[in-house]
Amino acid sequence: MILKWDFMNLKAELEKELKVYNEFKNKNIKLDISRGKPASEQIDFVSDIFQKAETENNFYMQRKGQDKLDVGNYGLLAGISELRHLFADLLDLEDDNLFIGGNSSLNLMYDLLVLNIMFGNQDSEMPWGKLESMKMLCPSPGYDRHFMMAEHLGFDLISVPMREDGPDMDIVESLVANFPNIKGIWCTPLYSNPDGFVYSDKTVERLAKMEAAKDFRIFWDNAYFTHHLVEGKVNRIANIIKLSEQYGNPNRVYQFSSTSKITFPGGGVSLIASSKDNIDYILSHFKYKTISYDKMNMYRHALVFKTKEDVESHMEKLAKFNRPKFDLTLSILEKELKDYEKYLFYTKPEGGYFVSLYTMSNCAKKTYNLCKDAGLIMTTAGDTFPYGIDPNDSHLRIAPTFPDLKELENALKLFVTCVKIAILEELINKQDNFIE
Amino acid sequence: MILKWDFMNLKAELEKELKVYNEFKNKNIKLDISRGKPASEQIDFVSDIFQKAETENNFYMQRKGQDKLDVGNYGLLAGISELRHLFADLLDLEDDNLFIGGNSSLNLMYDLLVLNIMFGNQDSEMPWGKLESMKMLCPSPGYDRHFMMAEHLGFDLISVPMREDGPDMDIVESLVANFPNIKGIWCTPLYSNPDGFVYSDKTVERLAKMEAAKDFRIFWDNAYFTHHLVEGKVNRIANIIKLSEQYGNPNRVYQFSSTSKITFPGGGVSLIASSKDNIDYILSHFKYKTISYDKMNMYRHALVFKTKEDVESHMEKLAKFNRPKFDLTLSILEKELKDYEKYLFYTKPEGGYFVSLYTMSNCAKKTYNLCKDAGLIMTTAGDTFPYGIDPNDSHLRIAPTFPDLKELENALKLFVTCVKIAILEELINKQDNFIE
Numbered sequence: 083m084i085l086k087w088d089f090m091n092l093k094a095e096l097e098k099e100l101k102v103y104n105e106f107k108n109k110n111i112k113l114d115i116s117r118g119k120p121a122s123e124q125i126d127f128v129s130d131i132f133q134k135a136e137t138e139n140n141f142y143m144q145r146k147g148q149d150k151l152d153v154g155n156y157g158l159l160a161g162i163s164e165l166r167h168l169f170a171d172l173l174d175l176e177d178d179n180l181f182i183g184g185n186s187s188l189n190l191m192y193d194l195l196v197l198n199i200m201f202g203n204q205d206s207e208m209p210w211g212k213l214e215s216m217k218m219l220c221p222s223p224g225y226d227r228h229f230m231m232a233e234h235l236g237f238d239l240i241s242v243p244m245r246e247d248g249p250d251m252d253i254v255e256s257l258v259a260n261f262p263n264i265k266g267i268w269c270t271p272l273y274s275n276p277d278g279f280v281y282s283d284k285t286v287e288r289l290a291k292m293e294a295a296k297d298f299r300i301f302w303d304n305a306y307f308t309h310h311l312v313e314g315k316v317n318r319i320a321n322i323i324k325l326s327e328q329y330g331n332p333n334r335v336y337q338f339s340s341t342s343k344i345t346f347p348g349g350g351v352s353l354i355a356s357s358k359d360n361i362d363y364i365l366s367h368f369k370y371k372t373i374s375y376d377k378m379n380m381y382r383h384a385l386v387f388k389t390k391e392d393v394e395s396h397m398e399k400l401a402k403f404n405r406p407k408f409d410l411t412l413s414i415l416e417k418e419l420k421d422y423e424k425y426l427f428y429t430k431p432e433g434g435y436f437v438s439l440y441t442m443s444n445c446a447k448k449t450y451n452l453c454k455d456a457g458l459i460m461t462t463a464g465d466t467f468p469y470g471i472d473p474n475d476s477h478l479r480i481a482p483t484f485p486d487l488k489e490l491e492n493a494l495k496l497f498v499t500c501v502k503i504a505i506l507e508e509l510i511n512k513q514d515n516f517i518e
Numbered sequence: 519m520i521l522k523w524d525f526m527n528l529k530a531e532l533e534k535e536l537k538v539y540n541e542f543k544n545k546n547i548k549l550d551i552s553r554g555k556p557a558s559e560q561i562d563f564v565s566d567i568f569q570k571a572e573t574e575n576n577f578y579m580q581r582k583g584q585d586k587l588d589v590g591n592y593g594l595l596a597g598i599s600e601l602r603h604l605f606a607d608l609l610d611l612e613d614d615n616l617f618i619g620g621n622s623s624l625n626l627m628y629d630l631l632v633l634n635i636m637f638g639n640q641d642s643e644m645p646w647g648k649l650e651s652m653k654m655l656c657p658s659p660g661y662d663r664h665f666m667m668a669e670h671l672g673f674d675l676i677s678v679p680m681r682e683d684g685p686d687m688d689i690v691e692s693l694v695a696n697f698p699n700i701k702g703i704w705c706t707p708l709y710s711n712p713d714g715f716v717y718s719d720k721t722v723e724r725l726a727k728m729e730a731a732k733d734f735r736i737f738w739d740n741a742y743f744t745h746h747l748v749e750g751k752v753n754r755i756a757n758i759i760k761l762s763e764q765y766g767n768p769n770r771v772y773q774f775s776s777t778s779k780i781t782f783p784g785g786g787v788s789l790i791a792s793s794k795d796n797i798d799y800i801l802s803h804f805k806y807k808t809i810s811y812d813k814m815n816m817y818r819h820a821l822v823f824k825t826k827e828d829v830e831s832h833m834e835k836l837a838k839f840n841r842p843k844f845d846l847t848l849s850i851l852e853k854e855l856k857d858y859e860k861y862l863f864y865t866k867p868e869g870g871y872f873v874s875l876y877t878m879s880n881c882a883k884k885t886y887n888l889c890k891d892a893g894l895i896m897t898t899a900g901d902t903f904p905y906g907i908d909p910n911d912s913h914l915r916i917a918p919t920f921p922d923l924k925e926l927e928n929a930l931k932l933f934v935t936c937v938k939i940a941i942l943e944e945l946i947n948k949q950d951n952f953i954e
Binding site: 132145152188193378 | 553556558561562565566568569572577581588589590591592593620621622624625628629635636647663666667670671778782783784785803806807808809810811813814815
């Protein structure tokens, strides 16, 4: 069919896809594959576990764990011992490396950026905010909220290409060695947002080892550290906190994570994992803003997850909710976009919450708008890049987890139709230009 | 007995009190009346209510309220509608005036200070942090954490005397009218911390009306708005948000509160009540740091408290836990310090969590240290004043709620002994000086 890509074929093909598109449009659908949100059935499954754990443990009347303190009263700024230990175990660190926070790890990232802007860190000569400029490296595409947060707080965002094994380290090393105002880098090292890439051990080592400003910090958003998708396959990343210490940069890394996609999105617990020195420094500042985080919710989590293995087996069960959705996504992309392979490619993540589709240059925004006009909300094209600008206008992020399978199938069929239309129009446009 | 206050009598009296003191010291007690913490029995009472509400409403599996959104998933940055409405009702405001946050109102105060320092507010010519200096009025004595927070964030703290009807408004008005770098004032208007004073309508009106920098903000920590102690007596303060609007200063007030002492300390929900314009401005910044606060916990609270009346009748029940402790405190102070009346006075609060004792000048630190050495932790003397300096070294804060009645009685008997010893030593010292 369109394999020949001659002008008439392109036009005919476009006609055909537009017909499909208009059929979708007439259905007045409202679908959303824009955000990494678990589906309700997954949250039902988790809810059931929490309800049982509360009942079995007489949660409300017991309220006392290892710390022998009422979790329903003030105190313990660093969080309850059970969770500090649990996450230390999961991340191969010591309990003292862990701080347990509230319902949002994003909030902790913001707090640590603000802390560094206003006060600097232990290794700073001055608060970052007093510098002529503050710069942050942004491996791109990346997590839109990271980039927007840093921009909002006054950082210049410097884009660094993402590769399958992490950020382009030649570029990262060269930049941080030469520009001392580069104070941080955003990383989602395992199942990167949006590509699902896994940082290689070599990349992690180079990040830990590289020459950088003394007060440079890696914002290591390990959001998906237990979120494996492939049955029986667990991808692991190197321990950047230990490596940094070994290479003489003990305070370089702020690691973040949360249980948002393990238990309740926006209703779980968050964490910072870092050097003991960093944790102490953070506590010495956080004590001015709060007495303690929500230990009731921490204790609920401690009742549900007593060991590392409890978390791991729980996540194997949760994978069953998302795996069919990723399988469906990839099978539709494969089937429907076969003839377009020379113009696009997409990622095949082994964990996390996203699939990236890189369409033909100059086609992402058009695709996004076509989807939107037909009732399908995607992540805004460009948002996964600093300042919302995708230099190739090529990247689209698919978040397949929230809708049910039927809705997802509809959404993706509409999506691929839009992808095709945008490409066909671009090809026709190019040929037109060529003919002129 | 010591009514005559001659030298020999003072010495004899001191001997007697020191004997009592040493008996206490030999008991190796460990008591703490330093912080406004509810007792475990109160938290048990609340826990029971929450447990029942969860079960009766099938909380975990239902998870949907008025907003028709899964409270166990992301979204609704301003909080769930039920709680916005409930607190609007309690504070005589509109739902749009309310923002519901996480487990800590202190954290919200910190966040709004940081917001103003980094960005200013809608009425600012520049971020507060760009000013040559930032100043904050501190009616004193006040809440130690307020003062320490502001100092930590770089404000110059300006002490203003507290009176029974609120801060000395002649001084406040004069200062804010003349110094545009005064950007805020801390207020705990109802049952002030630590005195338990209630701002008069006149004071509130003057705060709403006074001439001040356009971007001046009142940090109105209405922590104890439902925490009445006297049976059948409800003290109310004027509605400062409405008054500010009437006087042409619609954005002047950030009101804060939380359910920390209604439900779980550090495990409840917090709120900001402010003009709609302020709430919108706050949301336009908070969206960069979090997706949403913990709606699971909000929804739990909404199940327990459906109406304003539910909260009010709940608080009447809670008063029964604290009332005997305040009664005991005041009766011990009255009985034991009768002969010292000309050297000290104490407050008789009708709500809140504290009793203030103003001892003889130059005696507070000594009293605090005597208590500490015998195993009784009080709020550090001076901490209720800016920079930790009580100019008279006279104020001591008693927080009677956490210990049980027996412990409290012990603590107070030790406390009054220390108060007496410090005064007697000071009197003897003065007479010595006089003799010399």
